[in-house]
Amino acid sequence: MSAVTTLLPPQAPPPAPVRPYTLSRFVGSVALGIWLALTVGIFLTVVNGWDPAKFSRYAPNYLSGLGVTLLLVALSITLGAVVSLPLAFARMSTNRFLSWPAYAYVYFFRGTPLLTQLFLVYYGLGSFSAELKAIGLWGFFRDAWNCALLTFTLNTAAYQAEILRGAIESVPRGQHEGAASLGLPQRVTFFKIILPQALIVALRPYGNEIILMIKGSAIVSIVTVFDLMGETRRAFSRTFDYQTYLWAALLYLMIVELMRNVWAWIEARLTRHLKR
Amino acid sequence: MSGFFSAIAEAVSAILGFIDPLCGPAGVFRWFAEGTLLACGDAGWGDEIAIGFLVTASLAVATLPLGLLIGFFIALAKQSPERSLRLAADIYTTIFRGLPELLTLFIVYYGLQILVQNLLSALGYEQAIEINAFVAGMIALGVVFSAYCSEVLLSAFRAIPHGQYEAGYALGLHHGRTMGLIIVPQLVRIALPGLGNLWMALLKDTALVSVIGLSDILRQTGIAARVTKEAFLFYGIACGLFLVLSFLSSIVFSMIEARVQRSEARR
Numbered sequence: 001m002s003a004v005t006t007l008l009p010p011q012a013p014p015p016a017p018v019r020p021y022t023l024s025r026f027v028g029s030v031a032l033g034i035w036l037a038l039t040v041g042i043f044l045t046v047v048n049g050w051d052p053a054k055f056s057r058y059a060p061n062y063l064s065g066l067g068v069t070l071l072l073v074a075l076s077i078t079l080g081a082v083v084s085l086p087l088a089f090a091r092m093s094t095n096r097f098l099s100w101p102a103y104a105y106v107y108f109f110r111g112t113p114l115l116t117q118l119f120l121v122y123y124g125l126g127s128f129s130a131e132l133k134a135i136g137l138w139g140f141f142r143d144a145w146n147c148a149l150l151t152f153t154l155n156t157a158a159y160q161a162e163i164l165r166g167a168i169e170s171v172p173r174g175q176h177e178g179a180a181s182l183g184l185p186q187r188v189t190f191f192k193i194i195l196p197q198a199l200i201v202a203l204r205p206y207g208n209e210i211i212l213m214i215k216g217s218a219i220v221s222i223v224t225v226f227d228l229m230g231e232t233r234r235a236f237s238r239t240f241d242y243q244t245y246l247w248a249a250l251l252y253l254m255i256v257e258l259m260r261n262v263w264a265w266i267e268a269r270l271t272r273h274l275k276r
Numbered sequence: 277m278s279g280f281f282s283a284i285a286e287a288v289s290a291i292l293g294f295i296d297p298l299c300g301p302a303g304v305f306r307w308f309a310e311g312t313l314l315a316c317g318d319a320g321w322g323d324e325i326a327i328g329f330l331v332t333a334s335l336a337v338a339t340l341p342l343g344l345l346i347g348f349f350i351a352l353a354k355q356s357p358e359r360s361l362r363l364a365a366d367i368y369t370t371i372f373r374g375l376p377e378l379l380t381l382f383i384v385y386y387g388l389q390i391l392v393q394n395l396l397s398a399l400g401y402e403q404a405i406e407i408n409a410f411v412a413g414m415i416a417l418g419v420v421f422s423a424y425c426s427e428v429l430l431s432a433f434r435a436i437p438h439g440q441y442e443a444g445y446a447l448g449l450h451h452g453r454t455m456g457l458i459i460v461p462q463l464v465r466i467a468l469p470g471l472g473n474l475w476m477a478l479l480k481d482t483a484l485v486s487v488i489g490l491s492d493i494l495r496q497t498g499i500a501a502r503v504t505k506e507a508f509l510f511y512g513i514a515c516g517l518f519l520v521l522s523f524l525s526s527i528v529f530s531m532i533e534a535r536v537q538r539s540e541a542r543r
Contacts, residue, residue, distance in 0.1 A: 022358070024353075024356050024357075024358040024361050025358050025360065025361075027353075027361060028353075028356070028358045028359070028360030028361030028362075028363075028364055029360055031353075031360070031361065031364035031365075032360050032363060032364045034364075035364060035367055107519075108515070108519065111476075111518065111519045111522040111523070112480070112514075112515045112518040112519055112522075113480040113481070113482075113483035113484075113494070113518060114480070115483045115484060115486075115494065116483055116494055116511060116514050116515050116518060117515070119494070119498065119507075119511045119514070120508070120511040120512060120514075120515060123498075123501060123507040123511060124501075124507045124508035124511045124512065125508065126507060127505065127506060127507045127508045127509075128508065214376075215374075215375070215376040215377065216376070217376075218376035218377075218378040218379055219378055219484070221378075222487060229376065229378060229379060232379075233382075236386075242386060242387065242390055245379065245382055245383050245386065245387075246383075248379055249375055249379055249383065252374065252375055252376055252379060253370075253371065253374045253375060256373075256374040257370070257374060
């Protein structure tokens with residue numbers, strides 16, 4: 001008969017296996033190294049080329065350019081949303097005389113570059129200046145800012161109409177039938193039942209559209225609107241300093257990332273009742 | 277040797293001249309715009325616009341493989357178990373999806389110029405360097421395309437079940453063969469609609485290279501508009517040409533889609 005009289009002392013856990021040095025680890029380190037080197041390089045160029053006179057001269061311009069960009073995007077998104085509502089309905093309509101023009105409108109504005117549309121409005125309508133003067137609209141079209149606003153509104157209306165249409169059609173038909181069986185009138189069904197569900201589906205594409213507009217708005221600098229990009233180009237053409245573009249890049253990245261995070265927060269907040 | 281290359285170049289330009297849809301033997305402008313502003317040759321702007329059309333189309337076609345290749349590797353990096361690789365790839369997409377395409381183009385165009393200049397002067401070669409606008413446009417658009425493309429490919433990779441890889445290994449295929457024979461064919465099928473959208477976006481972004489002086493559709497029609505004072509006509513033609521390009525590519529894409537889906541089981 002034997003009995004255990006001594007206990008083994010507690011043993012240390014086996015050592016963690018050594019992570020093998022793989023190729024992907026090497027590539028990852030090199031890639032991170034490149035990013036780090038670029039960051040340091042950019043930082044050093046900024047520090048070396050720092051000129052307080054330039055900064056005090058151009059920083060207010062950058063801020064006003066940022067304001068112009070944000071105002072342009074906010075206005076065109078809002079106006080575009082207003083235009084897109086009838087457009088989406090026309091596109092969904094069974095009446096061919098409504099749906100075909102709406103389809104053609106959407107196809108045109110989604111199939112051609114925004115820059116070409118802007119040129120068509122700003123320079124192209126300029127060749128009708130006599131007719132426009134006759135009907136008193138020349139004052140509007142003479143200004144590049146108005147032309148940019150009009151083009152962006154029309155363009156984003158086409159995209160938003162497609163977003164809205166897709167979202168409305170994604171609501172299952174049972175929702176219409178349920179509302180009809182409860183005896184709700186058509187208008188109430190749409191505004192209280194269909195649209196709220198559709199807008200949740202449309203939330204993410206709307207966020208993408210806003211970000212695309214912020215990025216796309218840079219092209220107004222080509223038609224002499226001094227938005228953020230326009231101020232950047234002006235500063236570059238006066239100083240031939242490459243930093244001007246880096247500052248603009250930093251500002252654009254900050255707006256877009258801020259917008260993305262805010263939108264993700266809004267989306268999480270608005271869809272919290274759908275979480276399980 | 278140079279005679280050989282010039283012969284090739286001549287043959288290529290002859291073929292391009294023959295299939296040119298605007299001013300070739302069967303061209304639209306040659307047949308329907310004789311005697312107007314759009315006539316081919318010295319009398320009108322038809323041949324200039326045809327060159328622009330060719331430049332735009334070839335820029336988009338040349339950018340596509342570059343962007344796809346970079347995007348594929350970025351997507352691979354994003355799903356790697358290695359954290360540093362994932363982080364580096366995420367920084368890449370965050371930067372190039374967040375910057376306006378126009379700004380990326382300027383940064384690449386002027387930045388490359390400065391970079392090459394500094395490199396060469398470090399090597400003791402002092403001369404003004406001019407970067408080719410086509411190459412700068414190709415790099416800038418390719419980089420932007422690859423950033424978006426990596427996201428599309430990443431979500432396609434995630435849609436492929438892990439059992440597919442395991443099946444490949446169980447058959448004794450090594451990693452590269454599993455990728456090439458099993459994963460990529462399914463990947464193409466899943467990613468194709470997203471890639472089609474990106475191609476359309478790329479096609480529209482090529483209009484931006486006119487700003488750095490490449491003679492694409494928009495620049496050529498812009499010159500014509502300034503000279504003839506018929507801005508609406510010429511910019512309208514530019515819009516029409518872009519519409520034609522996107523219409524043609526939507527046809528091609530639906531053909532490719534039908535082709536890659538022929539092996540899909542009918543459910």
